[in-house]
Amino acid sequence: MPVELRPLEALTLWHRVTLDLVREDGQDLSHDLSARQLAILLTIYLEPPPHTVRGLAGKLGVTKPVITRALDTMGRLDLVARRRDDADRRNVVIQRTVKGALAVERLGDLIVAHGRVLPR
Amino acid sequence: MPVELRPLEALTLWHRVTLDLVREDGQDLSHDLSARQLAILLTIYLEPPPHTVRGLAGKLGVTKPVITRALDTMGRLDLVARRRDDADRRNVVIQRTVKGALAVERLGDLIVAHGRVLPR
DNA sequence: CCGAAATAATACGGAACCGAAACGATCCGG
DNA sequence: CCGGATCGTTTCGGTTCCGTATTATTTCGG
Numbered sequence: 157m158p159v160e161l162r163p164l165e166a167l168t169l170w171h172r173v174t175l176d177l178v179r180e181d182g183q184d185l186s187h188d189l190s191a192r193q194l195a196i197l198l199t200i201y202l203e204p205p206p207h208t209v210r211g212l213a214g215k216l217g218v219t220k221p222v223i224t225r226a227l228d229t230m231g232r233l234d235l236v237a238r239r240r241d242d243a244d245r246r247n248v249v250i251q252r253t254v255k256g257a258l259a260v261e262r263l264g265d266l267i268v269a270h271g272r273v274l275p276r
Numbered sequence: 277m278p279v280e281l282r283p284l285e286a287l288t289l290w291h292r293v294t295l296d297l298v299r300e301d302g303q304d305l306s307h308d309l310s311a312r313q314l315a316i317l318l319t320i321y322l323e324p325p326p327h328t329v330r331g332l333a334g335k336l337g338v339t340k341p342v343i344t345r346a347l348d349t350m351g352r353l354d355l356v357a358r359r360r361d362d363a364d365r366r367n368v369v370i371q372r373t374v375k376g377a378l379a380v381e382r383l384g385d386l387i388v389a390h391g392r393v394l395p396r
Numbered sequence: 397c398c399g400a401a402a403t404a405a406t407a408c409g410g411a412a413c414c415g416a417a418a419c420g421a422t423c424c425g426g
Numbered sequence: 427c428c429g430g431a432t433c434g435t436t437t438c439g440g441t442t443c444c445g446t447a448t449t450a451t452t453t454c455g456g
Contacts, residue, residue, distance in 0.1 A: 163384030170387060171318035173290075178315045179337045190310050190443085195298045198291035209404055217299045224405060225443065246403040246452045264283030267290060310413090329434055344435060345413065366422045366433040 172270045177263075192218065193226050200236055200250055201260045207250040208241075235259060292390045297383075312338065313346050320356055320370055321380045327370040328361075355379060 177189075189197075195216055200207050209227070213220045227250065230236045235256040241247035297309075309317075315336055320327050329343045336343075347370065350356045355376040361367035 163381070163388050166387035166391060167318065167322060167380065167384040170293075170383065171315070171322050174311055174315045174318060175336065177311050191294055191297050191314075194311075195291070195294045198287065198294060202287060202291050210402085216295065219445070220404065221406085221445075222443085229442080244403085244453070248404060260287065261283070263290065264287040267286035268283050271286060330432085339415065340434065341415075341436085342413085349412080364423070364433085368434060 169267070169270050173263075173267050176266055176270070190226075192216065192222065193230060196223065196226050197230060197235060197256065197260065201252060201256065205249070205251075206241070208247050209250075212250070230256075289387070289390050293383075293387050296386055296390070310346075312336065312342065313350060316343065316346050317350060317355060317376065317380065321372060321376065325369070325371075326361075328367050329370075332370070350376075 196212055199212060199215060209220050209223045212223045216223075227236060227238060231238060233255075234253055237251040237253050239249050239251055241249045316332055319332060319335060329340055329347070332343045333340045347356060347358060351358060353375075354373055357371040357373050359369050359371055361369050
C-alpha cells in the first residue's frame with residue numbers, strides 16, 4: 157500500500173522530533189512550549205519583519221492578549237525581545253534575539269537529522 | 277548558500293503545519309495541545325501496543341503524574357482511552373480511539389500537504 | 397485642537413499544569 | 427499469607443494560561 161507510506165513517514169518524523177523536543181526540556185527550547193508559542197516563534201524568525209502583536213494575533217487567529225502573554229513568557233526565556241516603534245509609539249515591534257535564533261536553528265537541524273528517515 | 281537551504285525548508289514546513297494546527301483550534305486536534313501531549317498521542321498511535329503510564333513516562337523522560345494528567349485531558353477529548361489490564365490489575369493500558377486515529381491521520385495529511393514545498 | 401480610532405497591556409475569575417510527596421490497590425517471592 | 431515492591435492516581439501549594447472586558451497611550455481626521 158504505497159499510498160499510506162508517505163503520511164506514515166511524515167508522522168514518524170513529527171513524532172521523533174517532538175519526542176526530542178520534550179526530552180530536551182532543560183535546554184533553551186521547548187520546556188513544553190505550546191503549539192501557539194512555537195507558531196509565534198517560527199513566524200518571528202521565518203517571516204520578514206516587522207512583527208507586531210496585532211499582526212501575529214491576526215495571522216494565528218487568536219486574541220491579542222494571547223500574543224502579549226506568549227511574548228512575556230518567551231521574553232523571559234530571552235527567545236524574543238520587544239521594542240516600542242518610534243515611528244508609531246502605539247506599536248510594539250518584536251525583535252529576534254541571539255538565543256532565539258540559535259533555538260530556531262537547532263530545531264531546524266533536529267528536523268533535518270530526523271528527516272533522513274524519509275526517502276529521497 | 278546551498279548548505280542553509282535544507283534546514284530552512286524544514287523549518288518552513290514545521291512553521292506552516294504548526295500554524296494550521298493553531299488556527300484549526302475548534303477542531304478535534306490542537307486547541308493548543310502541548311508538545312508533551314502531542315508526543316504522547318503520537319507515541320500511542322505510532323508505536324506498537326501495549327502502552328502504559330510508566331512506559332510513556334520513561335520514554336518521554338517525564339514523571340508519571342504528567343502522563344496521568346495528559347491522559348485525563350486527552351481522554352476528555354476522546355483522543356485516547358484507558359482500561360485496566362486484566363492480567364496485572366496494577367497496570368493501565370492506554371487504548372486508541374476512533375477520534376484519536378482520525379486526528380492523527382489528519383495531522384499526517386497536513387504534514388504531507390505542506391511537505392509539497394520541499395524538493396523531491 | 398479634540399474626540400474617535402487603534403494599539404498593546406492589564407485585571408479578573410476560572411481552569412490546567414507543574415514537581416514532589418503521599419496514597420491506595422495489586423502483585424509476588426519466600 | 428504477608429511484607430516489600432510496583433503501578434497509577436491523588437493531593438498539595440504554586441505557577442501559568444485562558445477568554446473577556448477594561449485601561450492607558452498614542453495617532454489622526456475633521
